[in-house]
Amino acid sequence: MSLNEVYSVLLKKKKESLDLLFEFLKIPSIAAQNLGEKASTNFLERIFGEAGFNCSTFETNGFAVFTAELNTDSDKTITFYDHYDVQPVNNELWESPPFEPTIRDGKIFARGVADNKGEIICRLQAIKAYRDVFGKIPVNIKFILEGEEEIGSLNLGYFVENNKEFVLGTDLCIWEFGGKDTEGIQNIYLGVKGCLYLELKTDTIGIDVHSGRTQFVDNAAYELTWALAVLKDRNDKILVPGFYDNIPEPTEEELLIIDNFNLKEEEMKKTYGIDKIRLGLSGVELKRKFFLEPTINICGVWSGYQGLGSKTIVPHEAFAKVDCRLVPGQNAKDIVEKIRKFWDNNGFSHIEITEWDGYEAVKTLPTNPLAQAVIQTVLEVSGHDPIVWPLAGGSGPMYLFPGVPCISIGTSNSQSNAHAPNENIYIDDWIEGMKTIATLIHE
Amino acid sequence: MSLNEVYSVLLKKKKESLDLLFEFLKIPSIAAQNLGEKASTNFLERIFGEAGFNCSTFETNGFAVFTAELNTDSDKTITFYDHYDVQPVNNELWESPPFEPTIRDGKIFARGVADNKGEIICRLQAIKAYRDVFGKIPVNIKFILEGEEEIGSLNLGYFVENNKEFVLGTDLCIWEFGGKDTEGIQNIYLGVKGCLYLELKTDTIGIDVHSGRTQFVDNAAYELTWALAVLKDRNDKILVPGFYDNIPEPTEEELLIIDNFNLKEEEMKKTYGIDKIRLGLSGVELKRKFFLEPTINICGVWSGYQGLGSKTIVPHEAFAKVDCRLVPGQNAKDIVEKIRKFWDNNGFSHIEITEWDGYEAVKTLPTNPLAQAVIQTVLEVSGHDPIVWPLAGGSGPMYLFPGVPCISIGTSNSQSNAHAPNENIYIDDWIEGMKTIATLIHE
Numbered sequence: 001m002s003l004n005e006v007y008s009v010l011l012k013k014k015k016e017s018l019d020l021l022f023e024f025l026k027i028p029s030i031a032a033q034n035l036g037e038k039a040s041t042n043f044l045e046r047i048f049g050e051a052g053f054n055c056s057t058f059e060t061n062g063f064a065v066f067t068a069e070l071n072t073d074s075d076k077t078i079t080f081y082d083h084y085d086v087q088p089v090n091n092e093l094w095e096s097p098p099f100e101p102t103i104r105d106g107k108i109f110a111r112g113v114a115d116n117k118g119e120i121i122c123r124l125q126a127i128k129a130y131r132d133v134f135g136k137i138p139v140n141i142k143f144i145l146e147g148e149e150e151i152g153s154l155n156l157g158y159f160v161e162n163n164k165e166f167v168l169g170t171d172l173c174i175w176e177f178g179g180k181d182t183e184g185i186q187n188i189y190l191g192v193k194g195c196l197y198l199e200l201k202t203d204t205i206g207i208d209v210h211s212g213r214t215q216f217v218d219n220a221a222y223e224l225t226w227a228l229a230v231l232k233d234r235n236d237k238i239l240v241p242g243f244y245d246n247i248p249e250p251t252e253e254e255l256l257i258i259d260n261f262n263l264k265e266e267e268m269k270k271t272y273g274i275d276k277i278r279l280g281l282s283g284v285e286l287k288r289k290f291f292l293e294p295t296i297n298i299c300g301v302w303s304g305y306q307g308l309g310s311k312t313i314v315p316h317e318a319f320a321k322v323d324c325r326l327v328p329g330q331n332a333k334d335i336v337e338k339i340r341k342f343w344d345n346n347g348f349s350h351i352e353i354t355e356w357d358g359y360e361a362v363k364t365l366p367t368n369p370l371a372q373a374v375i376q377t378v379l380e381v382s383g384h385d386p387i388v389w390p391l392a393g394g395s396g397p398m399y400l401f402p403g404v405p406c407i408s409i410g411t412s413n414s415q416s417n418a419h420a421p422n423e424n425i426y427i428d429d430w431i432e433g434m435k436t437i438a439t440l441i442h443e
Numbered sequence: 444m445s446l447n448e449v450y451s452v453l454l455k456k457k458k459e460s461l462d463l464l465f466e467f468l469k470i471p472s473i474a475a476q477n478l479g480e481k482a483s484t485n486f487l488e489r490i491f492g493e494a495g496f497n498c499s500t501f502e503t504n505g506f507a508v509f510t511a512e513l514n515t516d517s518d519k520t521i522t523f524y525d526h527y528d529v530q531p532v533n534n535e536l537w538e539s540p541p542f543e544p545t546i547r548d549g550k551i552f553a554r555g556v557a558d559n560k561g562e563i564i565c566r567l568q569a570i571k572a573y574r575d576v577f578g579k580i581p582v583n584i585k586f587i588l589e590g591e592e593e594i595g596s597l598n599l600g601y602f603v604e605n606n607k608e609f610v611l612g613t614d615l616c617i618w619e620f621g622g623k624d625t626e627g628i629q630n631i632y633l634g635v636k637g638c639l640y641l642e643l644k645t646d647t648i649g650i651d652v653h654s655g656r657t658q659f660v661d662n663a664a665y666e667l668t669w670a671l672a673v674l675k676d677r678n679d680k681i682l683v684p685g686f687y688d689n690i691p692e693p694t695e696e697e698l699l700i701i702d703n704f705n706l707k708e709e710e711m712k713k714t715y716g717i718d719k720i721r722l723g724l725s726g727v728e729l730k731r732k733f734f735l736e737p738t739i740n741i742c743g744v745w746s747g748y749q750g751l752g753s754k755t756i757v758p759h760e761a762f763a764k765v766d767c768r769l770v771p772g773q774n775a776k777d778i779v780e781k782i783r784k785f786w787d788n789n790g791f792s793h794i795e796i797t798e799w800d801g802y803e804a805v806k807t808l809p810t811n812p813l814a815q816a817v818i819q820t821v822l823e824v825s826g827h828d829p830i831v832w833p834l835a836g837g838s839g840p841m842y843l844f845p846g847v848p849c850i851s852i853g854t855s856n857s858q859s860n861a862h863a864p865n866e867n868i869y870i871d872d873w874i875e876g877m878k879t880i881a882t883l884i885h886e
Binding site for chain 2: 152193195197204205206207209210211212213214215216217218219221222225226228229234236268271272273274277278286289290293295297298299300301302303304305306310311312313314315318319321323325347357392393394395
C-alpha cells in the first residue's frame, strides 16, 4: 500500500472520473437564472451516496446547500468548500456548446469545469481512490457544496448559522479556487480579502436645470464627484477617519513572505496594457501595498447627458458603485459607518448609500502547520515550490468559517476562462489535482 | 400720420399676418434632420421680396443664411437676427400636430412659433404696416436669418467672415429671444454669456481590471473624478490659474442694475424643487454671482458598470461633458488652454479634451442710448417697466457681431415651451410685439 498505488488507480479510473464529471457538467445549474438546483443536488446525492457519504440537503430561500460527510472515527477532519452553480453563458461566443463537455488538445471545455465542478469531482475521486488502496481514510471528510457562490453566496450565512457544529467542527477547510500560473507553477492562497460594496445616489434638484442657471442649484454630478474625490488622495491614502484602525502590524515572517513574493509585474503590465504600475511603484513597496493595505475603488459612475453632441444641463441625480477591499482586522459594517460619518461631517449628507454588502478578510498564517502541510504536499506532487499568496486579491465568504484555517488549491490554469466563454481545464492538471488531494489526506 | 394708425393697420391685417405665419409654420425646417432648408429660403425670398427687400441666400456647408435689406437712404440701420430652423419634435407629446398650426385659448400652437418663426413674421409685418402709414421707413433695415441656430450656428461664423460689411454695418441688432414672464412683464436681454463646451475622455488601462487588482492600475473613473474635483471648490471658486483674468470690474451703474434686479428666488426654488438656493445665497450676493461670475458645470459623466447588482471592476475608460459659462472679458480658446495647462501641471495629462467648442460673452451697457431707446419703447407700448437683464443666463453667437449693440426682445411667454411639445405664443403678445417694433423704428 503506497501513494503510488493510489496514483495508478486515479489514472486507471480516468475514464470513470471523466464520465462522472461530464454528467455533472451537462447540468446547466445557473443560480442567476434559477436553473438546475434540483438536478444538481440529486446528482450530488447519488454520487456522494454511492461513495458512502452521509448526505444532506439544507433548503434555503435560494438554492440549497448540499453537505456530505464521511466519518472515519479520526480525531482530524478536512472540509472541502465548493459550489455547484456556474456563471451564465453566451452560447454564441463558445467554440463548442457550454453544456456539452468536449475534449480538445488535452483540455476539457465546458461551463463550470474550472469554476468549480471540476474540483468537486477531483476531490471525490481522490478520496475514493485512496480508500480503494488503503481501505480507510485517515481523516474525517466533509463537503459543503453551496449553489449560490456565483451570485454572492446569498444564503451561505443562513446555512452556517443553522449548522455551526458541522461547519466549525473541522481542522482545515480546502477552499474552491487556485491553480497553475502561466509558467505551470501551482498557486496556493492562504486567505481572501474582505469586501465592502456600496451603491450611491444623490438627488440634489427636482429636475435637470439649464446650465445657464448652475449658480442656483447643486449639480448632482459635481456633488458626487467631490464626495468620491475626498475619500482618498491620488497616492491612494484613504482619508476616511479610522479607515485603517484595527489593522494589525504584519509579523516579520509575513513581511518576509510578502517581500519574497514573485508578483510578475512585467506580465501584469502586458495583460493590462500599461507602461508602468500605478504610482510608479514596484518591488517590495508594491507588494506590501498590495497585500497589506485596504483599497477604495470606483466600479462605475453615471450622471446627466451621455449622448452625442452637447446638452447643457445641470443633472439632478448622480449614481456610483464603489468597492473597498478590506484586510484582516477591518469590519465591513464598521467601515460603511465611518464613510457615512465622514460624509456627514463634510457636507455630503445628501449622498445616499442606497445599498451595501460586505464581508471580512480572512487569512491563515503561513506558519500554521496545516498551511505548511498543504504547501509541502503541493511541492511533492508537482515537483515545484508553489507560489504562496498570503491573501488573494479577490474576496470570498471564508469569514463564515471563523477560526478554521481555509486554504485554496485547485486545478485550473491561467487561461481557464472562468466566468468567460470556452472555460476549460487540462485533464493532466485535473489528475494531478487528485494526486494532491490523496497525498494531503495521507499526510 | 401717427403710430396709432400703424397699430390700427396691424390689427386690421391680423388675418393676413396669421396666414403668413401659418404658412411658415407648416414648413418642417429641422436642421438636425436636414429638413426644409430650400422650402424655407424660397418662402422667405417670396415674402421679403414682395415687401420690397433685396434678398440674398448665402450657401454654406450646412443650411443657407438668408439676408434681406431695405435701403431707405437713412444714416441709421437696424438689423434683425433670427433663424428659420426649429427643434425636432416628438409628435406623440403634442396635443395638435406640431406642423399644423392651431389656435386654442388665444394662443397659436406650433413648432417654431415661439422660437423663432413668430418673431420673423412679427418684425416683417411691423415694418410693412409702418410703411403703409408713413410711406417710408426712417432707418435702413436688415434681416439675417440663419438656418442652424438650433444645432449651434455651425456656419454663421463663415457667413459673417464673408459678409463683414453687411453684418457690421449696423447701429443696432435686435436679437431673437425675449418675452414676458409669469407676471406678464416684458424681459429685455442686453447680452449673452459666453460658453465653452468640453468633451473629456481618459483611457488609463487597456482593459477593465478585476478590482482586487486596483493597486496596480489607474482607475479611469477615479482619475476623472479627481480631475473634475480640482477644477473648482465647493464654494464654486474656480481653481484653474488665470480663469478670472481679464474680467473687468463692474461699473457702479452696472452694480446698481444688478443689485436692483428682480431675480424671483422663490419662483426659482419652486420650479427647481429645492428648499434653498445653492450655498444658501440670496439677494445681492446671489445676483452679483449670477451676473458677474463665470461657471464650470458637469453636464454628464460616465464610466464602468452601471447595471443592476454588483460588478467589481476597475474601469479602463471614463467620459465627461463639461460646460463653462463665460462673462465678458473671457475668451473660450484661452480658457480651454488654461484648463489644459492646469491639468498638465497637476498630473492629469491623460485627461483628453476630445472636443471643444466655444464663444464669448457679449453685452451692451444699459447706459447705451440705443439700449435706453429699446427699454423706453417697451415701456411705452406695454405700459410697464420691462425687466432688463444685463446678461442672459444662456449663451448665443452674438459675439459674431463685434461692436454692434445686440439686444433681445421677443413675443414669447414663460409657458411658451420653446424646444418642448406644445410650443405656443399668445396672439395678443404677438400683435403687441409688432407694435413694439413699429414704435422702435419710429423713434
